[in-house]
Amino acid sequence: MLNSIVRATSFVHHVLKGKINKNDVVIDATMGNGNDTVFLAELVGPGGSVFAFDIQQIAVDRTLKKLVDNGLDDHNIRLINDGHENIESYSTGAIDAAMFNLGYLPQGDRSIITKPGSTIKGIKSVLKLLKPGGIISIIMYYGHEGGMDEKQQVSDFVKGLPNKDFVVMNCYYANQGNNPPIIIFIEKMKKDSCFQSECYKNNGF
Numbered sequence: 214m215l216n217s218i219v220r221a222t223s224f225v226h227h228v229l230k231g232k233i234n235k236n237d238v239v240i241d242a243t244m245g246n247g248n249d250t251v252f253l254a255e256l257v258g259p260g261g262s263v264f265a266f267d268i269q270q271i272a273v274d275r276t277l278k279k280l281v282d283n284g285l286d287d288h289n290i291r292l293i294n295d296g297h298e299n300i301e302s303y304s305t306g307a308i309d310a311a312m313f314n315l316g317y318l319p320q321g322d323r324s325i326i327t328k329p330g331s332t333i334k335g336i337k338s339v340l341k342l343l344k345p346g347g348i349i350s351i352i353m354y355y356g357h358e359g360g361m362d363e364k365q366q367v368s369d370f371v372k373g374l375p376n377k378d379f380v381v382m383n384c385y386y387a388n389q390g391n392n393p394p395i396i397i398f399i400e401k402m403k404k405d406s407c408f409q410s411e412c413y414k415n416n417g418f
């Protein structure tokens with residue numbers, strides 16, 4: 214149940230809960246304080262796998278503590294102190310879902326931020342690894358220095374994805390100030406699926 218859309222993360226978790234199943238293989242591309250890693254670990258359960266990435270050791274340490282505190286440290290979770298631009302160097306195999314949460318580490322060094330080049334490389338890798346029907350979420354926080362550039366480049370990149378292969382949904386807060394977060398979902402189309410307007414056309418609507 215979704216209680217509120219006030220927090221972008223609540224909405225993203227709500228959507229992903231409907232897509233991620235026990236035993237799935239998933240990626241947290243920006244581990245940070247470990248909230249999404251814990252969320253993913255609970256969803257996939259002990260039979261699933263979570264690969265979590267962050268360039269900061271402090272993020273890995275905080276995430277490990279959070280996993281221990283939640284009794285999840287015996288699950289199949291790899292905390293990787295490396296950038297998501299290197300995802301393809303790790304043997305994840307095909308994945309069911311991935312999460313990106315862009316910006317800086319809350320309660321951390323605000324000068325260490327996700328950057329457009331590495332973020333887009335990470336998204337491209339994840340889209341390659343994604344199973345048909347799989348989904349990725351991206352929350353863009355962009356109020357900090359450098360954030361606008363990343364927001365623009367990531368938005369342009371996702372808009373350009375071929376619509377026969379991917380459905381891209383862009384959600385934004387229409388009436389909030391102070392650079393409210395933007396949420397993007399990308400789902401990889403299954404072979405036999407078509408976007409609704411195409412289906413209507415084919416079915417003679």
Ligand SMILES: C[S@@+](CC[C@H](N)C(=O)[O-])C[C@H]1O[C@@H](n2cnc3c(N)ncnc32)[C@H](O)[C@@H]1O
Nearest residue numbers: 243244245246247248249267296297314318327
């Ligand atoms: C907004 S925080 C993520 C919050 C996190 N999802 C959570 O649940 O707490 C963004 C994180 O991205 C990390 N980051 C920056 N560049 C990165 C990169 N190239 N690869 C992976 N993580 C990166 C930062 O160190 C920071 O911890």
